[in-house]
Amino acid sequence: MLSRNECRVQETTTFLEDMRPVNVATVSTRCVQYLNIQFTNTMRPYGHPILPSLFCIYAVLTGSILSAQNTPDRRLSCSMLVFEDLHYVNFSTSFSCPSYAFRCKYGACIDRNFKCDGKRDCIDGSDENLPECKGHVTTGSGSNCPSDHFKCKSGECIDSTSTCDGTKECKDGSDETHDLCKQNKCPSFLFKCKYGACVTKDSKCNGVKNCADGSDEDQCHTVTTVVTPIHKPSQTRPPTHPSTHPPSYPPSNKPTPAPLPPIKNKKCTVPNAEGSVYTYSNNNQTLLSPGTKVNQYDFILENCKANYYQAGPARVRGCMDNEVWTPVFTDILCLKMCSPMMSDSLNLLCTFNGDITSCSKPSQPGTKLKPSCKPTHSLPNAQDETPIELTCQQDGQWSGQLYKCVPDCGRLFINSMPLISNGNLTRYGEAPWNTGVYRANTNNSFDLICGASLISPNLAVSAAHCFWQDGQTEKIIENKGLYKVAVGKFTRGIDIKDNEFTQIVDVERIHIESKYYGSSGFHAEDIAVIVLPIKVTISIAVSPVCVDWKVRYSEQNGATGLIVGWGKTENAVLSSKLLQAKLPYIDHMTCRNMYTNGFELFVTSDKFCAGSKIGQGVHEGDSGAGLTFVHSNLYYLAGVVSVKDPNTNDSIAVFTDVGQHVSWLRNIYLNYSNDNISRTIKLLH
Incomplete structure (x- = not known):
C-alpha cells in the first residue's frame, strides 16, 4: 500500500548539458489522491508560478513530458513511493538509453554517475546491485559529503531533505532527533511529530508509525496494529522513457494498514474572467466555457481574447484536492484594449513607453494619445488650440474624448504662379474647392459637364441648369449612377488620377432651388447643392471655400474675383x-x-455679372463654376456661373448671387454637414 509520497524540486547550481525528458505513463488516481506533498521550492513551468507538487501530479496524470528546462533550476525530480507491486508504472524495455545513462533492469534510464552511490536510483535497486558496487562505502568525513547532504553522526551522508521527515535514515537516528528538528516548522497540511519532524497529515492514527518517535499514533482511540517501517525506501528519479512491461520486485514484508477510503469525484469550475479564454493545458484546441466542470488534477491554460491586452504570459492552474484552482491568481491577466482612434480633422500621435504606435488599431492600457488639428483645419470660432493628452486606462476606456476641428475655408495652401478665354494654366491647390461634375455617357464612361465649389467635405454648390431637363418638376434628384464628382483634379478626364489628392466620388442626391424652372423662368434661382454619400478627405489640394453666412461682405464694381474651369478657350475648344x-x-x-x-x-434679381469686353472670361463648359473674392485673407464664394449672351463676343457672363440664397443653403448645410450625412429628405422641408 501507499506509505509516503513526495515531489521535490532539487536546488542545484550544476546544470546538465542535455536535460532528459521524463515520461510517466498511467497512474492510479487512488495513489495521486494521497500525494500529500512536501513543498520544498516554488517552480515556474512555462513561465507561471505553480507549486512543484502540482507539476508532478500533472505529469503523472496526463502522461505529459516533463523537461527540466521548464523549471527555474533546470533540474526536476518527481519521486513517489507507491503501491508495493508498482504495477501502475510501465517502462519500455525495448527503448535504449543514451550513452551517458545507465539502464535499469526493468528499462528505466538514470544518470551513469548515479551507479553505486549508495542510493537506489532504479526502483528495483539494480543500480546498486552491480559487481562493481561491492565494497562501496557511504560513510566518510564531512569533507567528502556533498554540499546538499547531511552528515550523520554515525558517518553516513544522506540527502539533506531527508532529515526531520519521520524516518531514520542514519544508522544512529541522528537525522530524526529533537535537537535537530525542534526548530522545524511544518505547513498546515502536514502533521508535526513531538520531536519536530513533519509527516503527512493522514499519517495520524493510520496504524503506521510515520514519526520516528511514534507520536503520530499517540492518543488514537481505534485499536490497530502499529507497525514501524524497517527501512525508508530511497527517493528515485523519474524514468527517462515510457515502457510497456511492469518490472518485478521482491515481495515486501510490510504489513498492510487500513484500506483507503473511497475517492470522491471532485471537480473545479472554469472561471468567468472577462477577456480570458481557457483550454486544457495539454490540448489548447478545445475551448472551455465559463462554468464548465473540470476533473480533479486536470490543468487549464488561460489566454486572452482578441482585442484584449495580455498583461503577462499564459497561465496554468490545476484542480486540486479541495476543489479549488491552484495556484490562486489575484491579478487580472487580460485587460480591455482601448478602441481605435481616427479623425478626419485631427492628426493623432500615439505612443507606448515612448515608442510610436498606431492609433487606428486597439491600444493597450498605458498608451498616450496626442491630438492636434490638421494643417488644413482649425478649431471652430477661431479658438486657440490647447495641447491635450489622452491615456488608455486599465478599464479599456480613453481618459477623455477627441475634439473636432473644422476645415479651413477659402485658404490656398500652394503659392500661386502668374497664370476660360485667355486664361492661364492653374495647378492643384490654387483653387482647392474646385469640383468637376461628370455625367454618364452612352460609352460607359463619364463626361465633364459643369464645375462646382466645395463648401463642406460632403457638399458642393453648382448651377441648377447642369441637372435640369425640359419638363422636369423634381427639385430633389436621387442619383442612380448618372453623376459623379471629382476633387483635386487638374486634367479634364475622369479616368486620370492627377495626384495623390485626387478623389472620384459618386453623387448621392442633388437639391435644386425650389423656384428654378429652367429657361422658361429665365434661369432665375439657378443654383443647386450636390450631396455626396461620404466626406472627401481634406488636404492641401482639397478644401472648401468660405460662404458668407451672415452676408457681411459686398463687392464693388471693378473688384476682381478668381474663377477656374475647363471651359472653352479663345480658340473655341x-x-x-x-x-x-x-x-x-x-x-x-x-x-x-x-x-x-x-x-x-x-x-434676374438674384444675378450679377463679371468679365470685360476684352480679355479673360468664361465660356461654354464653365457653367456651375464658382467666382470667389478675398475678404480677410480668405476666399468667399460670391457667384455661380449661370448664363452668357450667345450673341456677344465679349467675356462677360451672368452669375447667380450666392448671398441671395444663404437661407436655403444653410438649411441644407445644417442637415448634411453633421456626422450623420444620410438623413432623409423629409428633414429638409
Missing part, C-alpha cells in the same frame, strides 16, 4: 487642363442695363 482667370465684378443694375436685345430678362 474645351480645355484639357484646368484654367484660371480673374474677372472684374459688375453689379446687377449695371449688368442689366448693358443689354437691350432681350437678354436683360435673364439678368
Whole structure:
C-alpha cells in the first residue's frame, strides 16, 4: 500500500548539458489522491508560478513530458513511493538509453554517475546491485559529503531533505532527533511529530508509525496494529522513457494498514474572467466555457481574447484536492484594449513607453494619445488650440474624448504662379474647392459637364441648369449612377488620377432651388447643392471655400474675383487642363442695363455679372463654376456661373448671387454637414 509520497524540486547550481525528458505513463488516481506533498521550492513551468507538487501530479496524470528546462533550476525530480507491486508504472524495455545513462533492469534510464552511490536510483535497486558496487562505502568525513547532504553522526551522508521527515535514515537516528528538528516548522497540511519532524497529515492514527518517535499514533482511540517501517525506501528519479512491461520486485514484508477510503469525484469550475479564454493545458484546441466542470488534477491554460491586452504570459492552474484552482491568481491577466482612434480633422500621435504606435488599431492600457488639428483645419470660432493628452486606462476606456476641428475655408495652401478665354494654366491647390461634375455617357464612361465649389467635405454648390431637363418638376434628384464628382483634379478626364489628392466620388442626391424652372423662368434661382454619400478627405489640394453666412461682405464694381474651369478657350475648344482667370465684378443694375436685345430678362434679381469686353472670361463648359473674392485673407464664394449672351463676343457672363440664397443653403448645410450625412429628405422641408 501507499506509505509516503513526495515531489521535490532539487536546488542545484550544476546544470546538465542535455536535460532528459521524463515520461510517466498511467497512474492510479487512488495513489495521486494521497500525494500529500512536501513543498520544498516554488517552480515556474512555462513561465507561471505553480507549486512543484502540482507539476508532478500533472505529469503523472496526463502522461505529459516533463523537461527540466521548464523549471527555474533546470533540474526536476518527481519521486513517489507507491503501491508495493508498482504495477501502475510501465517502462519500455525495448527503448535504449543514451550513452551517458545507465539502464535499469526493468528499462528505466538514470544518470551513469548515479551507479553505486549508495542510493537506489532504479526502483528495483539494480543500480546498486552491480559487481562493481561491492565494497562501496557511504560513510566518510564531512569533507567528502556533498554540499546538499547531511552528515550523520554515525558517518553516513544522506540527502539533506531527508532529515526531520519521520524516518531514520542514519544508522544512529541522528537525522530524526529533537535537537535537530525542534526548530522545524511544518505547513498546515502536514502533521508535526513531538520531536519536530513533519509527516503527512493522514499519517495520524493510520496504524503506521510515520514519526520516528511514534507520536503520530499517540492518543488514537481505534485499536490497530502499529507497525514501524524497517527501512525508508530511497527517493528515485523519474524514468527517462515510457515502457510497456511492469518490472518485478521482491515481495515486501510490510504489513498492510487500513484500506483507503473511497475517492470522491471532485471537480473545479472554469472561471468567468472577462477577456480570458481557457483550454486544457495539454490540448489548447478545445475551448472551455465559463462554468464548465473540470476533473480533479486536470490543468487549464488561460489566454486572452482578441482585442484584449495580455498583461503577462499564459497561465496554468490545476484542480486540486479541495476543489479549488491552484495556484490562486489575484491579478487580472487580460485587460480591455482601448478602441481605435481616427479623425478626419485631427492628426493623432500615439505612443507606448515612448515608442510610436498606431492609433487606428486597439491600444493597450498605458498608451498616450496626442491630438492636434490638421494643417488644413482649425478649431471652430477661431479658438486657440490647447495641447491635450489622452491615456488608455486599465478599464479599456480613453481618459477623455477627441475634439473636432473644422476645415479651413477659402485658404490656398500652394503659392500661386502668374497664370476660360485667355486664361492661364492653374495647378492643384490654387483653387482647392474646385469640383468637376461628370455625367454618364452612352460609352460607359463619364463626361465633364459643369464645375462646382466645395463648401463642406460632403457638399458642393453648382448651377441648377447642369441637372435640369425640359419638363422636369423634381427639385430633389436621387442619383442612380448618372453623376459623379471629382476633387483635386487638374486634367479634364475622369479616368486620370492627377495626384495623390485626387478623389472620384459618386453623387448621392442633388437639391435644386425650389423656384428654378429652367429657361422658361429665365434661369432665375439657378443654383443647386450636390450631396455626396461620404466626406472627401481634406488636404492641401482639397478644401472648401468660405460662404458668407451672415452676408457681411459686398463687392464693388471693378473688384476682381478668381474663377477656374475647363471651359472653352479663345480658340473655341474645351480645355484639357484646368484654367484660371480673374474677372472684374459688375453689379446687377449695371449688368442689366448693358443689354437691350432681350437678354436683360435673364439678368434676374438674384444675378450679377463679371468679365470685360476684352480679355479673360468664361465660356461654354464653365457653367456651375464658382467666382470667389478675398475678404480677410480668405476666399468667399460670391457667384455661380449661370448664363452668357450667345450673341456677344465679349467675356462677360451672368452669375447667380450666392448671398441671395444663404437661407436655403444653410438649411441644407445644417442637415448634411453633421456626422450623420444620410438623413432623409423629409428633414429638409
